[in-house]
Amino acid sequence: MRVSNLEKHPEINANLFDFSSENELRTIIQNAEELIPRGSGCFFEDNALNFNVISTLRFNKILAFNEESGIITCESGVKFSEILNIFVAKGWMLPVIPEVRSITVGEAIAADIYGRNHYKKGSFSNHLISCDVMLGDGSIVTCSKESKPELFWATCGGMGLTGVILRAKFQLLKVETPYIYQESIKARNLEDLFDIFEYSKDFDYSVAWIDCLSKGKNLGRGIVGRVRHATKDDLKNSSLNHKKQYDLPFIFPGLLSQKTYNSLYFHSQLKKKKKFIIPYNTFFYTFDKVDNINKADRKDECIQYQIAFPKELGYAGLKELLDIVNSSNQQPFGSTLIFFGKQDGLLSFPMEGYSLSINFPVNSDLFFLLHELDKLVLRYEGRLNLAKDARMTREVFEKSYPNSEIFKTLKHKFDSNNKFQSLQSKRIGI
Numbered sequence: 001m002r003v004s005n006l007e008k009h010p011e012i013n014a015n016l017f018d019f020s021s022e023n024e025l026r027t028i029i030q031n032a033e034e035l036i037p038r039g040s041g042c043f044f045e046d047n048a049l050n051f052n053v054i055s056t057l058r059f060n061k062i063l064a065f066n067e068e069s070g071i072i073t074c075e076s077g078v079k080f081s082e083i084l085n086i087f088v089a090k091g092w093m094l095p096v097i098p099e100v101r102s103i104t105v106g107e108a109i110a111a112d113i114y115g116r117n118h119y120k121k122g123s124f125s126n127h128l129i130s131c132d133v134m135l136g137d138g139s140i141v142t143c144s145k146e147s148k149p150e151l152f153w154a155t156c157g158g159m160g161l162t163g164v165i166l167r168a169k170f171q172l173l174k175v176e177t178p179y180i181y182q183e184s185i186k187a188r189n190l191e192d193l194f195d196i197f198e199y200s201k202d203f204d205y206s207v208a209w210i211d212c213l214s215k216g217k218n219l220g221r222g223i224v225g226r227v228r229h230a231t232k233d234d235l236k237n238s239s240l241n242h243k244k245q246y247d248l249p250f251i252f253p254g255l256l257s258q259k260t261y262n263s264l265y266f267h268s269q270l271k272k273k274k275k276f277i278i279p280y281n282t283f284f285y286t287f288d289k290v291d292n293i294n295k296a297d298r299k300d301e302c303i304q305y306q307i308a309f310p311k312e313l314g315y316a317g318l319k320e321l322l323d324i325v326n327s328s329n330q331q332p333f334g335s336t337l338i339f340f341g342k343q344d345g346l347l348s349f350p351m352e353g354y355s356l357s358i359n360f361p362v363n364s365d366l367f368f369l370l371h372e373l374d375k376l377v378l379r380y381e382g383r384l385n386l387a388k389d390a391r392m393t394r395e396v397f398e399k400s401y402p403n404s405e406i407f408k409t410l411k412h413k414f415d416s417n418n419k420f421q422s423l424q425s426k427r428i429g430i
Helices: 022-031 080-090 105-110 149-155 190-198 258-268 280-284 311-327 366-379 394-400 404-414 423-428
Strands: 002-004 011-013 015-018 036-038 052-055 062-065 071-075 128-134 140-144 164-171 179-187 205-210 222-229 273-279 302-310 333-340 353-361
Touching: 022 052, 022 128, 022 164, 062 080, 071 080, 080 105, 105 164, 128 149, 140 149, 149 404, 179 190, 179 280, 190 205, 190 222, 190 311, 190 333, 222 280, 273 280, 302 311, 302 366, 311 353, 311 366, 353 366, 366 394, 394 404, 394 423
Parallel strands: 015 052, 036 052
Antiparallel strands: 002 011, 062 071, 071 164, 128 140, 128 164, 179 222, 179 273, 205 222, 205 333, 302 353, 333 353
16 A cells, blocks of 8 residues: 655555464564564654554553642553543643644654743653563563663654554643643844743743745744633633734745745744633644645645754844855755753753754755754764654764664664564664
8 A cells, every 4th residue: 555654755555464462462473574663653754664564552551640649551542632632621731732633642752842931841851660572582671761761762852763662651741721821922033032032931932934935124023922721810811802813824825935935934923912711723733734634735846854953053043044045946844843852862862052944845856955953963973863864874974863873783782683664764874
């Protein structure tokens, strides 16, 4: 059957296997020369693709929940949307929320996903207590930060290359209401935007939309959304508009040029600063607003290019990157900037600093531009996001992920026959 991930790039013919028991999974692993686990297909590119793919979607039971501590145990095929639908009403939220709610727990661990609150809460591994992994020999190992830590850290962010994640035990976040208090602030340019980020760190979440096609004194202009979980007292405040919809412009503008669309969006916020309360899912799920990015107005393929720069080089790196994008003939859309805190993990993407995501429609000239951007990223000691990559070279990977050799050693230790491979792992030499 035809299989792809979120952005339909690439799309391949693959054998898709599923399982509902450990014995079924063990048989699948033993009979395959190579394979890769997959959840909902919420990785963006070729990191969960192989010609043999194991779907975890039928392994999807919630096994236990402690209503006092907020600790949940579940199988890896459980989706974040299912957890939120059940537990937000009980006063518990996921501690880390990515852009797509249909991501599974297994995918969250394999990519060590992060949210717009990374500078406060870190990645998913910060809240993961333990997980069970079936290795290539069919054995099942329970690992945590204290027990089998090598397997734990190789699995968190390991893109499914150590084995199939079966179960996970992790901590939820206590909240008073299912609502979000947000302040939306216009930034005149990149320098202004960085200043707003700096004095917004007391908020639980921060994200900025950036107009990547603005130039000159307006280079890097955007709108910053800084957010905290709303309290019951907030909901009593009649001066806040509970119906206001927070909307980043991720839908392709159709008949308008992207530059015109960006300008209209930026100027649509008439005030410098706005305050309002919204449901949590309106803020968090950018891509789900159009069901997913495949179902937007665009019919063509697209690539999300996401990079991170260390804090001390972030401004200079982003300024030069925006200059290069501006001088190209590309029409990027849906560009967002977030701030990262420090992060453990061998292949975890975040580093203390800034991360920019840019969506590009795929065309014949795009890959030359991305190659130039890769060189800039290395020059500024940054890295590309493995979970959103379909073209990174082995050289770029090894230079930007300093723990890559340690990961390769551990992968060989836990998967000596190299059962678990993806198109991405072959390309970058893991």
